[in-house]
Amino acid sequence: MKHQFTAQIEKDRETGLYTGFIPNLPGAHTQGETLDELYLNLRDVAELCLEECTEEELNQLPEFIGFQQVSVGA
Structure with a gap:
């Protein structure tokens, strides 16, 4: 079965890692020195997380809707 996910990506200011x-x-988080490396690492960790899920857990994964930017302050 093919799954498609959306990942949130950030760059760590201290280490420079993505x-x-x-x-x-749940449990799908990783890092990489480049965006290409991060992409491959995300694929690997997603596959590992999916292997650990039961059929019931797979059917109950929440549906990702999106991100919302929120502005605060002046």
Whole structure:
């Protein structure tokens, strides 16, 4: 079965590493020195997380809707 996920990606200011996580897949988080490396690492970690899920857990994964920007202050 093919799954498609959306990952949140950030760049750590201290280390310069890219970090990513898949919000609706518990345990799916990783890092990489480049965006290409991060992409491959995210694929690997997603596959590992899916292997650990039962059929029932797979059917109950939350549906990712999106991100919303929120402005605060002046």
